Amino acid sequence: MNSKFDASVRTLVDAVERKRLEAVSPDAWNNPEPTVPYQLVIVGAGSAGLAAASEAAALGVRVALIERHQIGGTCFNTGCVPSKALLRTAAVYAEMRDAERYGARVPADVEVDFAAAMTRLRRIRSHLTNTTSVRQLAATGVDVFFGNAQFEGPDRLSVNGQPVPFQKVMMATGARPDVPDLPGLKQAGFLTNTTIFELTELPARLLVIGGGPLGCELAQAFQRLGSKVTIVQKMPLFLEHEERDAAQTLSDAFARDGIEVRLNTMPTAVRVDGDEKVVDLVSDDYHSSIRVDAILTGVGRRPNVQGLGLEHAGIDYDETSGIHVDDQLRTSNPRIYAAGDVCLSAKFTDMAEESARIVVRNALLGGCEKLSTRVVPWCTYTDPEIAHVGMYVREANALGIPIKTFTVPMHQVDRAVTDSEQLGFVKIHLRDGSDRILGATIVSRDAGDMISQVTLAMVAGVGMRTLANVVHAYPTKTTAIRMAAMAYNQTRLTPRVLARLKRRLLRHD
Known part of the structure; x- marks a missing residue:
């Protein structure tokens, strides 16, 4: 199917956009006349x-x-709302292609309707702007x-x-x-998060400059929608602020999706050759170029x-x-x-x-x-999601705070196994010698929702001992949080404590 909007779709989109703009920036609006401060x-x-x-x-x-x-600013108009709508559609296509993993048959022809995806995005954005x-x-x-x-x-x-x-x-x-000062970029044309959601055609090849949360989310979405996506990142890693095993887990997921990631790589110039954009790259002393149809700056x-x-x-x-x-x-x-x-x-x-x-x-x-x-807390809404709250280990080390970490891989969590979503982990950091939670990182398809339980515990001053007593509905992925808390409780069973318990049991034998 041609992904261009036909006339009827364009008419619908225009009507939806007019409704949204009337809500967020009406033409006929008259500013008030202030009379008092x-x-x-x-x-x-x-x-x-x-x-x-x-x-x-x-x-x-x-x-x-x-x-x-x-x-509504960035979140409603060009950020959180439209991006999450597009991510959900992209996830559906990814699951269709991967249906065998769930014991289902892969559809004979998974054909992406990019126009329908963008129409849904605009409908959702328009609907939610009515609340503000x-x-x-x-x-x-x-x-x-x-x-x-x-x-x-x-x-x-x-x-x-x-x-x-x-x-x-x-x-x-x-x-x-933040648009990079890259020779030829403006002349060639580029996308940002403020313009990418206005696309009417899916770019066959997309270059994403920058491996931050925004770049990663959109790179995965467009790859799953059918673009051939390449990420270039000047750092030796992407999601540089996240813990390394979290970023590595996402890197593995990107590889499975077919996204090409070039680390330690910087674009040096852009030029136009016919209908293509040619981007010159340098990695250490190695020079190369890549031909794409669109460039997204996500730095x-x-x-x-x-x-x-x-x-x-x-x-x-x-x-x-x-x-x-x-x-x-x-x-x-x-x-x-x-x-x-x-x-x-x-x-x-x-x-x-x-x-x-x-x-x-x-x-x-x-x-x-x-x-x-x-x-x-915050979350990067890739698949799997990466959510974090509180301190990272490196921050605790820099402050001289002794720290102990309890990690539960998602492949040990029954619900993650039944959902065939074993990728990821729950990692909770404590002040060593206490059950006080200093921070946590969760990598899972539902990490953004799961992190709220740890956040609540931190706000309420609830430690791991109490979390170990919180009964979870079975089977749910948040059970991983209790499993980490129970692992902490196991560390409290020192030889002295075990000996005391043994004596108590003998008294009641």
Whole structure:
């Protein structure tokens, strides 16, 4: 089947997009006329901005939300929502091709309908934006402004030249794709996470520059949808922040999917040859080139700090790390805070939302809550997923914290075996000599859901001894967490403890 949209599909897509745009950036919107200072002005309506607006409005304060482009930011429009919709479709095709693994017959002809996948993506994105539409925000008491926000002094902010008086401000302008300075790239054309979900044709050959979470997720999705995908990564490993055995497990999965991964490799130039893009590569002293139909830059994200007049407001920042904040998320201007990707190194939606809630409590309620006290997990949604919370071993070692790790391979977990999903593990790190959980990494198809149990235990101060007593429904994959806890309990059975237990048993014999 030709993957081009036919006329009827295009009409449907256009209608869905019009509905979405009307919800997140209506043409007929008129900015309010502020009469008194807002108790909180939020600049940026992405995940952090929406979370802060919701919490502030619930407190009954006067709150304004300023957005330059579309309500929902990266997560709803060009990030989490569309990518997870596409990943799910790609997983279905992968399971069809691998049906024998599940005791089923492989369909005679697994033909990818890329148009249908993209139509579903757009429908889901449009549906979910209804939960954060401009008019719904206004109905909760939030004054929504569209336009360019700019500081004109430490206590002066405007939108398109219109003054917006404030008592406190939260900057939540997010981040944008970090496009490499690669000769010929702009002339040849490239994709980022902001443009790839607008594709109407599946690229036959796709080059992904960068082996971070975004690059890995989309590389696997497009490979499973039928593209021939190659990842080039300048580092000797991808997912450089994750534990090595987690990244290696994913590397094995990529190999099974047919993804080519070239580590220690850098693109040096791009040129166009007919309908092809030719990318020159260098690995150590070896030079080569690859011909592809599309290039995705997935090397990271840069904070949006330009054009805001931050220097006029006395806000310290740089273009690499973004706005500088303390542990309470205050900037160098005591009336101005920041949250989300514009100031955090961990650019995840859950981090953005939680940092925004901290700002609301500190800025409006006189709180002194600290980001460092939060236990926030994250997940890379490849197959298998890689989820993490808390400390890594290397971080504990750097701080001189003695650590002990308990690992349960998923092939020892009954539900993983019955599902033919034995790839991965549960790994929980403890402070040596105690049952206090310092961190955990889970690699499994359901890792993003499983990590929440460990996160809850860490927040509640529940140790491994208590986790060992938590009864799980059988068979479930989260049983692996209890198995790790029971393995910890086994280490408490020292010779002295066993001798004492033996004497007690003899007394009751």
